[in-house]
Amino acid sequence: MKEIKGIGFTIPSEEDDYIDIESLSSLSDVDIAIFSPNIRYNYSNVDSMSPYKGETLFSESYSPRMKEYIAHWRSEFKSYLARGGNLYVVLTEKENYYVYTGTRDSSGSGRNVRITKHVDPINNYNFLPVDIPYRKSNGTKIVPKSNLIKDLYNNFKDILTYEMYIEYDKLQDVYFTTKNGDKTLGGIVSAGNGNIIFLPNIDFERKEFYEDEDTWNENALQKGIAFKNCIAALDKAIRNETEKSVKPDWINKSEFNLKSAEVIKQKKIKIEEEIQKRKDKLEELEFLYEEQDSLKNLLFETGKPLENAVIKALKMLGYSAENYDDGKLELDQIIISPEGDRFIGECEGKDNKDIDITKFRQLQDGLNADFEREDVSEKAYGLLIGNPQRMINPNLRTLDFTEKCQSAAKREQIGLVKTVDLFKVCRIISENENMQDYTKSCRDAIKSCLGGIVVFPNYYE
Numbered sequence: 001m002k003e004i005k006g007i008g009f010t011i012p013s014e015e016d017d018y019i020d021i022e023s024l025s026s027l028s029d030v031d032i033a034i035f036s037p038n039i040r041y042n043y044s045n046v047d048s049m050s051p052y053k054g055e056t057l058f059s060e061s062y063s064p065r066m067k068e069y070i071a072h073w074r075s076e077f078k079s080y081l082a083r084g085g086n087l088y089v090v091l092t093e094k095e096n097y098y099v100y101t102g103t104r105d106s107s108g109s110g111r112n113v114r115i116t117k118h119v120d121p122i123n124n125y126n127f128l129p130v131d132i133p134y135r136k137s138n139g140t141k142i143v144p145k146s147n148l149i150k151d152l153y154n155n156f157k158d159i160l161t162y163e164m165y166i167e168y169d170k171l172q173d174v175y176f177t178t179k180n181g182d183k184t185l186g187g188i189v190s191a192g193n194g195n196i197i198f199l200p201n202i203d204f205e206r207k208e209f210y211e212d213e214d215t216w217n218e219n220a221l222q223k224g225i226a227f228k229n230c231i232a233a234l235d236k237a238i239r240n241e242t243e244k245s246v247k248p249d250w251i252n253k254s255e256f257n258l259k260s261a262e263v264i265k266q267k268k269i270k271i272e273e274e275i276q277k278r279k280d281k282l283e284e285l286e287f288l289y290e291e292q293d294s295l296k297n298l299l300f301e302t303g304k305p306l307e308n309a310v311i312k313a314l315k316m317l318g319y320s321a322e323n324y325d326d327g328k329l330e331l332d333q334i335i336i337s338p339e340g341d342r343f344i345g346e347c348e349g350k351d352n353k354d355i356d357i358t359k360f361r362q363l364q365d366g367l368n369a370d371f372e373r374e375d376v377s378e379k380a381y382g383l384l385i386g387n388p389q390r391m392i393n394p395n396l397r398t399l400d401f402t403e404k405c406q407s408a409a410k411r412e413q414i415g416l417v418k419t420v421d422l423f424k425v426c427r428i429i430s431e432n433e434n435m436q437d438y439t440k441s442c443r444d445a446i447k448s449c450l451g452g453i454v455v456f457p458n459y460y461e
Helices: 063-082 147-159 219-242 257-298 301-315 357-371 404-412 418-430 437-447
Strands: 004-007 032-035 084-091 096-107 114-123 134-139 143-144 160-166 173-178 184-191 193-200 210-211 318-324 330-336 342-349 381-387 415-418
Touching: 004 342, 032 063, 032 219, 063 084, 063 096, 063 114, 063 143, 063 193, 084 219, 084 404, 143 147, 143 160, 147 160, 147 173, 147 210, 147 219, 160 173, 173 193, 193 219, 257 381, 257 418, 301 330, 301 342, 301 418, 318 415, 330 381, 357 381, 357 404, 381 404, 381 418, 381 437, 404 415, 415 437, 418 437
Parallel strands: 004 032, 032 084, 084 193, 342 381, 381 415
Antiparallel strands: 096 114, 134 160, 143 173, 160 184, 173 184, 184 193, 318 330, 330 342
């Protein structure tokens, strides 16, 4: 097995295959080097004057060390490439820093003397021995463009993201692009006697890969083995490819075309176009599915996902509903019915408990603060929308709102809505046509039940 090492790049593994950027290690015994320009500095190494011009400024004591690391790795990578190595660079976000140069100027004299210490800009891509334009951009839609990296893509597409793209017209081949093909997210360029292969970010740092804070789980270790196998196979394929002679420009002239090859080429283009159309259709269906299926968030979510699901449900009932945040006042929902009734909604999900008075007080504060606004002439009704015991099957739940919460709701005439009930009526609406009368009766139920738990009407076809 080839000796694979990650420099600043962590591979899920129980082997000694990680090299810290903040070291002066050698690559002499490394067969395949994978580099991530990820500076994980300690904040004790940051200068008290930081940030400088909006960027991190390393301290005077740490700056010489950082410059030494950069010089070391530029030299080490250059030697590695000179002996024919393939250097894999994982394109993480470009980060800018400043370091002290060690030089200074002075002006004035005596008590008025002023010392100016010089600094230089650096970035985390200065470790590489080549200067290539890198641009910030992020996303998850990544398209493979070469058969060489198909296995890598197919095995790890669920954890591939992009934080950077490269603008370089001397790439020998493009490996990854954005969906529209307008940005290059990965490719290969010759350097020395070897190659630099740029790859999108491979996110092994997800919580799903950890048993605890410092221990990989079995899934992560299996992913790590698969990753090493893919990189080893890719490295072998690249070496086989680079042994071939570079095709001269004239070989692509029509006078040298083979009719049989051209027929196959046109078939290939047609199939690729059909595949792209199917991919576009699949993405459209995935979006529609997620949009429709998001109502299920009413059954188990909390926080912002629950707020968004409630807004979607209220709109299905005919209300206008939206979050409100003016920098001073933040409300989960401002809700207005077609009949002109205005509500303030607050949502909460509890793992295994009922909805208590805490969120109720927050709703009251929101109602009062909203009424103090100059553009509000009449106090809104309040709705406390709760998802109690959210991690339990709705059919097995026994709790809703605490007695204290219910008595306060009765006193203040605030409606209590269970998200499970909201889900049930929205499912009825989504599965039937001409539901205007039913949605109106649901809105009537909400208003008539202010002061208690809202009971929605049954639906009869």
